[in-house]
Amino acid sequence: MEMTQPWHELTACEWIERVQVTSAYDGICACLERIRAYNPQLNAFSVVLADSAVQRARELDRLAPHERGPLHGLPFAVKEEIDVAGCVTTFGTNAYTTPRTSHSEIVSRLEKAGAIVIGKTRMPECGAWPFTISKSGGVTRNPYDMTRTPGGSSGGSAAAVASGMVPIGLGGDGGGSIRIPSAHCGLVGLKPSRGLVSTAPYPHLWLNLGVAGVLARTARDSALVYDVICATDFSSKLEPHTSLRIGWTVDTVSPLARPHQDHVSTVQQVAHFLAESGHQVEHIHPRFPDPTIAFLILFLRSIYEEVSTCEYPHHLEKRTRQLAAVGARLPKSMVSWALKRSDVLAEQVAPLWQKYDVVITPTTASRPDRADRIAFLGPVRSQIASIPSVVYTLLWNVTGQPAVSIPWGNDSHGLPLAVQAIGMQEAPLLSLAHQLSAIHE
Structure with missing residues (x-):
């Protein structure tokens, strides 16, 4: 790492190294300058905590070297659904107005390690869509092409990291919401296995579907x-495993979406590279079970439970109120069935992991859509527009297994390409991400 390299080009690991020889204050000032320059166009941040970030950086700079944490001076962005003390947790709407008095556990752990909260990032209302757009927050745009969406629902964090406004972003993934924006923005986005990352103070995120996690520029940062x-x-554990058993497929769980040819070619290229690297690679047709019904029940019930706590429900978008109304009418027996169905689906895919360590698929079926694609759509048409984004991701939220979106260069228009890797443990997935993403760094 050269000292002349701009701050916004640094990975998180490089940022921490730079801070050791300069200062946390210098890093935060560079971060805030970048936000001032790019956020007006991208609309990634809803709140920028400039004063508190500067104050925290000055406090960190007074620490002796032996008192510094492993993330000393690292700025990070926080998705709107995660609590930051003093900020309203909006869930992407203006129906909440009371600031939180304490951090979520994930934010507290990062701060204790020396990281610095720089602000809150945009999301669609209640995280319902793979597009980051809302009535209250407007349209968030992709740094690679501002006419395109960064994906969702962690699109604000993805746009913030991909544009160099911040080196790390926190997100949540209930149906692909870390992996989809990571794919659209050229990032490494790991959805951890269910229960690995604390959701406190919340008992869950979208019942058993959601997990909190990280969007990063590299696997090492993640x-x-x-x-x-x-x-x-x-x-x-990032060094490449000598020989993983890898199956690859472009088959979807639903006939309603087919993968874009760029995604088919990308998966094939990645499979060829992995075979050349010494892994045992096989083209497979696994006949994944369709998780749609179980997912929709849990999704609709979760939207209802989320909005039932809001202070000003009339501020919600009409389609959110309509989704919540359906969720409210679902009997408890149906929700219980969907939760049990999650276990059944996990058992149905379990034989796959006896034969393969990792399965590679596209992350999404579609390329990044127009940023305002669902601006004037109702709930049904918004759901239909979302299918190509989530057709490869939903299953792994329902089964609870870890999955990661890994960047693989750009298409002919300069937009990022990616693949998804799924397995039973995070370490091999991050190791594979490290091996693949290093090719294009």
Whole structure:
């Protein structure tokens, strides 16, 4: 790492190294300058905590070297559904107005490790869509092409990291909401396994569907942050495994979406590269079970439970109120069935992991759509427009297994390409992400 390299080009690991020889204050000032320059166009941040970030950086600079944490001076962005003390947790709407008095556990752990909250990032209302757009927050745009969506629902965090406004972003994934924006924005986005990362103070995110997690520019950055937020040691396990058993497929769980040819070609290229690298690679047709019904029941019930706590429900978008109304009418027996169905689906895919360590698929079926694609659509048409984004991701939220979106260069228009890797453990997935993403860094 050269000292002349601009701050916004640094990975999180490089940022921490730079701070050791300069200052946390210098890094935060560079971060805030970048936000001032780019956020007006991208609309990634809803709140920028400039004063508190500067104050925190000055406090960190007074620490002796032995007192510094592993993330000393690292700025990070926080998705609107995660609590930051003093900020309203809006869930992407203006129906909430009371600031939180304490951090979510994930934010507290990062701060204790020396990281600095820089602000809150945009999301669609209640995280319902793979597009980051809302009546209250407007349209968030993709740094690679501002006419395109960064994906959702963690699109604000993705746009913030991909544009260099911040090196790390926190997100949540209930149906692909970390992986989809990571794919659209050229990032490494790991959805951890269910229960690995604390959701406190909330008992869950979208019942058993959602997890909190990290959007990062590299697998090493992702591993570093996960080591802190869930007390793991992924960073020491990034070196490539000598020979993983890998199956690859472009088959979808639904006939309603087919993969874009660029995604088919990308998966094929990745499979060829992995075979050339010494892995055991096989083209497979696994006949994944369709999780749609179980997912929709849990999704609709979760939207209802989320909006039932809001202070000003009349501020919600009409389509959100309509989704919540359906969720309210679902009998408890149906919700219980969907939760049990999750276990059944996990059992149905279990034989796959006896034969393969990792399965590679596209992350999404579609390329990044127009940023305002669902601006004037109702709930049904918004759902239909969302299918190509989520057709490869939903199953792994329902079964609870870890999955990661890994960047693989750009298409002919300069938009990022990616693949999804699924397995039973995070460490091999991050190791594979490290091996693949290093090719294009």
